[in-house]
Structures are given as structure tokens and as C-alpha cells.
Amino acid sequence: MANLKELRNRISSVGSTMQITSAMKMVSAAKLSKAQDAITKMRPYADTLTELLQNLSASLDGQSDSPLTVQRDVKNVLIIAISSNKGLAGAFNSNIVKQVKNLATGRFKNESISLACIGKKAYEVLNAKSYIVDYHNEEMVNKLTYQEVAEFTEKIMNDFETETYDQVVLIYNHFKNAGTQIVLTEDFLPIKQEQQEVDFNSSQVDYIFEPEKQEIIKELIPKSLKMQLFKALRDSIASEHGARMTAMHKATDNAKELRDDLKLSYNKARQAAITNEILEIVAGAEALSD
Template identity: 40%
Template sequence: MPSLKDIKKRIGSVKNTQQITKAMKMVAAAKLRRAQDAAVAARPYAEKLQSVLSNLAAREEADAHPLLSQRGTSRALVVLMTADRGLCGGFNANVSKEAERFIRANEQGFDDIDLMIIGRKGRDFLKSRLGDKIVKVYENITTDATYKTAQLIGQEVVDAYSEEKYDAVFVLYNAFQSAIVQNVTLEQVLPIQPKEAEEGAEDSIDYIYEPDKAGVLSDILPKMVEVQFFRGLLESNASEQGARMSAMDSASRNASEMIGKLTLQYNRARQAAITKELMEIISGAESIK
């Protein structure tokens, strides 16, 4: 049985840990508000742009621009978005496992599937499972993601697709729903998918290109890819902060329960020690008589 000193020391250790988890929860809560506002604000623009370009892709020929061309299924690229730090529950593991599941399930459909990882934790999780498929890793860009960051990643992906290194590009990230709910989301980025015509709906939308079709497509199609990556980074960051806040809140509550149990154990051990001392005193007094 542990001594009183050992139990008291462990109580102190758990209390120190609890202070850390409470502080981390407060920091995550403060970051969550800003990250959530940014993610929610980006949704309408990203969704409208995607809708417009889906309509545009349905009306243009595949050879109008390289990003519209529907090629074979030779090689694919999956862009996985995770975090650089842990202590956020199943945030990193859930999306990393989905990446592994998707690649395993589609190995027969594609000749080869490469993996581009954003975030250190995704790399750590998958390097022993899919190390041969990881072609690039970006670190320390998820917390303060800017549009310029998404622009650099998007341009790299667009160049690779235009050079026909890949026939399809997917992005995989945690979409923010609430502080306790993050939805693992897989989207096809390239080629840009044409919008399916609804049954009975009239095809009334048409576009006028200024100054010309080639110039407009060359400017707006890569921008859609950049916006999709930017939205993914914002959603992933908000989800990370929400998951971390929830995980630290759970850890703090578990620490409180552990402190209660250890305190009870300490009091029982102390009571047993006092009773033992009293018995020894009484026994000594009786032996003197």
C-alpha cells in the first residue's frame, strides 16, 4: 500500500497537470472563436464559386482548359490536412485513418496514389503505414494559415495536374461543425466536376466572357483550387481548436475525479495510521499496569 507521502505527492502531481489542462482549454477556447468565425465567413464564397464553376464545367468542352480535362485513372494525389500538435482527442487519428482507408480501397482503381500531408501529426501517423506514398510534408503552417499559404499549395497542385503528373486530386480534412463534432470530409479538387443537371430543370444559365474565354478560365479555375485549399485549412484549424478544447475539458474533469479518489485514499490511509498509533499507545499503557 502506498505511503501517505507517496499519495500526497501524487495528488500534487495531478493538481499540477489539471492546471495545465485548464490553461490549454482556455487558450483553445480563445483561438476557437477566431478560427470559427474565419471558417464560417469563408463558406459562402467557396460554395458559390464552386457552384458557378461546376455550372461552367458542364457547358465547356474538356479541352477548354487543362483543369477541366477528364483523364484516365492512372495516378491520384490526396492532400491530407492534420495538425502539428497533439492533445486534441481523435482529431488527427480520425482523418489520418480515413486517408489510409481511402488509399487502400482505391488501390485497384488507380495505378498509383500519392499523399501530400499538411501537419506533422499526419506524417507521424502514416509514415510507418504509407511511407512510400508520402511525396511531400508541410509543417508549421496550419495554425496561422493565410490565403497566401493556400495559394502556394494550390499552385503546386495545379502545376502538377496541368503537367499530367496526376489524373485526379482529392483533399481530406476535418470540417468544423461544433466544438465537439468534426466531420471528416473528402472532396475531389481536380478535375473540376461539372454540375449534374436536375431532372426537369431548364438549362438557363449562360456566361459572357470578358475579355475572352481563355483568359477568364486561366484566371478563375486555379483560383477555385486555391479557395478550396484555403477553406480546408480554415475548417481544419477551427476543428483542431474545438477538438483540443473538448479534450482538455475532459482531461480536467478526469483529473478532478482522480484527485477525489486519491484524497479519499489518503484520508483512509491517514485514519488507519492514527488508529494503529492509538492501538500501540493503548497496548503500551496496558503492559505497564
Template identity: 40%
Template sequence: MANLRDIRTRISAIKTTRQVTSAMKMVSAARLKKAQDDVDHIRPYTTRLIGIINDMVSAYPDIKINYTFPGRGDKVVLWVVASNRGLCGAFNSNVVKTVQSLLRTDLKDDYRKGNVEIRVLGKQAWKMLRSRNIAPHVLEEGQLVDPTFARISMLADEMIDEYDLGILKKSIVIYNEFINAAVQEVQVQQFLPISIPEVKRDKPISEYILEPNRQTIVDTLMPKTLRSLFYQVVLESIASEHGARMTSMHKATDNATDLIRELQLSYNKARQSNITNELIEITSGAEALKR
């Protein structure tokens, strides 16, 4: 009977775990809907901002675009965007592996000279990097709790100021891009200097009325575009986190159900075996009494 008690205890524990994973799956699914809506709203906005700049450059080649030239400093800022919580599969570990690969390849010389400053958005990536003997310089976690544009743009403004002051050489952002609920792709995106793709047109753009002048408009749009792009990165990462957690908890719930089914079968077999042994003992005792 001790074996039966052990199996019953395991079944009870796994059922409790299944309730937790199922609840986490439903919570992540609800949060994913809002996060996905945020991503769907900001993508056309940032695309249109860059499109306006492209149109103006193609129409007026004399326009000078700020933040597209290499920085005058030596520092390389590496922003790692992850999550504050775990239980989301390989969401955080994939980002950390990409950071390690980048430090061994493209940023090898800068990292060896001590010119790379790693800034982390999310406690889980901070812990993983430290466990791999990589010391991040900055940890930000509150912005993921309430990811408003005003709070996130402050992080972008810090990099913009360092670029303007001649401290920064370049800035790179590593994050998970949201594809769908089941797929997230790690992206390595150079934030500063920004690369604006050129669009060649046969005729100048005429649908814009430019006031006060085209250079002032571009100078005003560029910081806004950078802030919006960084905000989009954070929103993409948050949506990816909820999608990864929902998928992970769905798999965990299914695995718990399969394990309970197997344990229930083992319990029934053990119980049937005990009943058979008891019947044999009773029958043997009755035969012995007859003799």
C-alpha cells in the same frame, strides 16, 4: 506513513497536470473562436464562386470548364491535412486510418505501381504514416503556423500546374471537416479533376453582364475557385484541430479532477487508519502500565 507520502505525491502530480490541461483547454477555446470565424467567412465565398460557374453553365451550355476532365498523367497526389501538434484526441489518427483504407481500396492499383504521391500538411500525420510503413513524399508544416491564402494557394497552384502539364491524373484531399467544437468528420474530397454539379434552369440567366466574354471569365474563375477550396480545406482542418484539442483537454481536466477526488478519499482513509492505530497503541501502553 510511506503510503501517505506516495498518495500526496500522486495528488500533487495530478494537480499539476490538471493545471496544464485546463490551460491548454482555454488556449484552444480562444483559438477556436478565430478559426471558426474564418471557416464561417470562407464557406459562403466558395459556395458563391461555384454558384456563379453553375449559373453560367446553365445559361450557356457551350462553355468549356477546365479542370473537370480526367488528367492526362499517371500520378495521383494524395494530400493529407492534419496538425503539427498532438493532444487532440483522435484528430490525427482518424485521418491516417482513412489514408490506409484508401490505399487498400480505391488507390490499391496505383499505389502498388508507385503512382501515388503522398503529401502531408502537419508533422503528426507524417510521423504516424511513417510508423505504419507508409512513406510520404512531401512534408509541409509552416503553412499551419501562419495559414495565409497566399501560402496555401501555392500548394494548390502546384497541383494545378501538374494537371496542366499532363503529369497528374487526379488529386485527393483528406481532412477533418469542422461541424462544431465537439464533432469533426473526416472527408475524402477529389480536388482534381473537380466536379461541378449541374443546375438546370428553364430560362437563361440574365443578371450577369459578361465582359470580355463568358469563356474568359470561366477560365479565370476556375483556378481562383480551386485555390479558395483548398484554402477552405486547411481552415476547416485548423478549426477542427482546435475543437478536438479543446474537447480532449476538457475531458482530461475532468478525469484529473475525479482522480484527485478518489486519491483524496484514499488519503483520508489511510490517515484515519494510522491515527486509529496510534490511539490503539497508546491505549494499550497505558493499560499495560496500570497492570
């Protein structure tokens, strides 16, 4: 059994750790509230824009002359992996890395794979595993702005149009609630035009087109892609704070449990030491009386 001094040091160390994890939990909770509000307000606009694009595409019988809708034989794939710059968030980052590896060894095992890593943690792991990382950006996570996302998306679209990549896939954590983050894999490019019947003359869908549908779609597709990536980053940021808050909550609870166990061990050791001292005194007194 450890001596009393060692137990006191361990109790003090665990107490300090518990204070840190508790503080980190409160910071993450405050950041989560802001990030959750941002993604909640953004989703209706993004979903409506996507729905409008799908309806317009369907009205053209799936025929569009946008280069972003061209389906080619897939030889070169770009995977956009969104992670965080900091750890201590449970399996938040490792799940992204795991999904990238699953795609590399499964769906795209016969294709040439390149990566675009947004965030530090996924980049550090995947780059060390000898994956080809064509793009790496950490600041986009630290200070998210639509303008920076739009510029990055335009670069990706240009690479797709010039056939640098035949397919682009997006991987990120979708925010469901503070305790649940779902890893999503979305096909980013090319845009898939769904075949469905849409009656634009019905009372439910009543549109007046100005200019022509084709021109509107050409404008909507880049905006939709930029919004899709921006929403994914918003989702990821909210998921990160939720995952870290949950991880720090569990760490605080574990530290409290460990501290209580150490205190119990300390009290038992102290009681045993006191008992031994009493026995020694009694034995000494009896020896003197003899």
C-alpha cells in the same frame, strides 16, 4: 495500500496535471473563437464562387477546354492530408491517418499513391509507414496565408496538367462545432462539370458575360481550387482548436475525478494510521497498568 507519502505525491502530481490541462483548454477556447469567426465569414464567399462555377460549367453542357477538367484513366493519385503540428487533440490527427489508409486499401488499392502532408502529425505517422510523401509543409498550418496556399495549389495544378497525377483528393477535418469535427474526403482534381439545365435568360439567373464564358471559367477554376484548399485549411485549424479544447476539458474532468479518489484513499489511510496509533497507545497503557 500505498503509504501516505506516496498518496500525497500522487495527489500533488495529479493536481499539477489538472492545472496544465485546464490552462490548455482556456488557450484553445480563445484560439477557437478567432478561428471559428474566420471560417464562418469565409464560407459564404467560397460557396458562392463554387456555385457560380457550377452554373457556368453547366451552361457549356459540360464542355470546357480547361486542362484541369480532363478526365484520365487513374493510375497515379495524390492525396492531400491536412493535420496539425501538435497533439493532445483527441482523435483529430488519427482520423486523418485512418482515412488515408482506408483510401489506400480500398478506393485506390490498384493505383499508385503519393501524399502531400500539410501538418506534422500525419506526416510522422504516414512517412513511418513507408508511404510516398512528395510534399510536406508544417509552416502553412502555423501561419496560414492565402499567398502560400495559392502557390502550393498552383504547383498541384501544374503536376496534374503535366500528368504527374491523374487524380488529386483532399482529406481534412470539417468544423461543425466545438465538439464535432467531421473527416471529409473531397475530389480536388480533375474538376467535375455537372450536367444540369441552367437558364441564364431567366429572372433567377441573369448574367451578362464579359469576356466569353470559356475565358471566365478558365479564370474561375484556379481561383476556386485555391479557395477550396484555403477553406479546408481554415476548417482544419478551427477543428483542431475545437478538438483540443474538448480533449483538455475531458482530461481536466478525469484529473479532478482521480484527485478526488486519491484524496478519499489518503483520508482512509490516514484514519487507519491514526486508529492504529490509538490502539497501540491503549495497549501500551494497559500493559503498564498490569
